[in-house]
Amino acid sequence: MTASRPLVAGNWKMNGLKAAAAEFGRMVEGYGPEMRKKVELAVCPPATLLYTLSVMAIGSRIAVGGQDCAVAAAGAHTGDLSAEMLADAGAAYVIVGHSERRTDHGESDGLVRAKAQAVLRAGLTPIVCIGETEAERRNNETLAIVERQLAGSLPDGVGPEDLVVAYEPVWAIGTGLTPSSDDIAEVHAHITGRLFARFGEPGERIRILYGGSVKPANAKEILGIPHVSGALVGGASLKAADFLSIAAAYA
Numbered sequence: 584m585t586a587s588r589p590l591v592a593g594n595w596k597m598n599g600l601k602a603a604a605a606e607f608g609r610m611v612e613g614y615g616p617e618m619r620k621k622v623e624l625a626v627c628p629p630a631t632l633l634y635t636l637s638v639m640a641i642g643s644r645i646a647v648g649g650q651d652c653a654v655a656a657a658g659a660h661t662g663d664l665s666a667e668m669l670a671d672a673g674a675a676y677v678i679v680g681h682s683e684r685r686t687d688h689g690e691s692d693g694l695v696r697a698k699a700q701a702v703l704r705a706g707l708t709p710i711v712c713i714g715e716t717e718a719e720r721r722n723n724e725t726l727a728i729v730e731r732q733l734a735g736s737l738p739d740g741v742g743p744e745d746l747v748v749a750y751e752p753v754w755a756i757g758t759g760l761t762p763s764s765d766d767i768a769e770v771h772a773h774i775t776g777r778l779f780a781r782f783g784e785p786g787e788r789i790r791i792l793y794g795g796s797v798k799p800a801n802a803k804e805i806l807g808i809p810h811v812s813g814a815l816v817g818g819a820s821l822k823a824a825d826f827l828s829i830a831a832a833y834a
């Protein structure tokens with residue numbers, strides 16, 4: 584896995600029954616050699632579809648990933664899935680700290696960090712999500728919030744290939760709203776600076792995805808912003824045509 588190509592990752596969230604595999608099949612078909620050279624694609628389906636999609640992805644170079652994991656590797660944790668299980672099912676990535684997990688399940692920065700460590704332990708790459716709420720942005724706290732979340736959520740001792748950061752303003756998720764390009768640029772530059780401060784020069788090469796209402800219509804503009812090295816896409820990743828059209832912003 585190289586950090587040189589940008590990454591467009593789809594997060595299907597709690598969407599997709601068996602029939603959704605056909606949509607993934609269309610993504611596999613559409614991810615041709617030219618696109619592969621320019622952009623890496625990953626799809627994080629519900630865990631029930633992970634193994635099916637990973638088998639379909641063999642030979643296609645589309646990665647699949649999980650949306651969350653437990654901290655422990657195995658044991659008496661009813662209903663949980665370990666990073667090792669996700670790896671066994673074919674995952675290459677695991678999203679941790681998504682704002683919906685932070686909100687719905689009260690996940691703290693410390694827990695997100697432990698989950699990111701678990702992902703690394705299993706040999707996978709964590710996509711660590713951070714981002715401010717609408718109230719925090721209104722109070723001009725955005726940079727302080729992302730800085731605090733980064734400091735608390737990122738694992739230590741990782742190289743640029745081992746880690747992906749996703750900046751997702753909570754108020755932009757699923758709303759059709761997006762920050763201005765200048766605002767996205769400011770936050771991504773700030774995150775880059777913090778990654779440099781924490782990891783040294785390799786930290787500047789850690790990919791920082793933008794997430795929050797990325798659509799085919801705005802992908803080219805958002806993905807062209809300095810320090811934006813890909814996207815974490817929710818709703819628009821459910822349809823192959825939309826997802827591939829977003830990735831085509833790099834073509």
Ligand SMILES: O=C[C@H](O)COP(=O)(O)O
Nearest residue numbers: 594756757795796817818
């Ligand atoms: O993980 C993906 C994000 O939450 C963005 O979702 P969205 O593209 O539906 O706004």
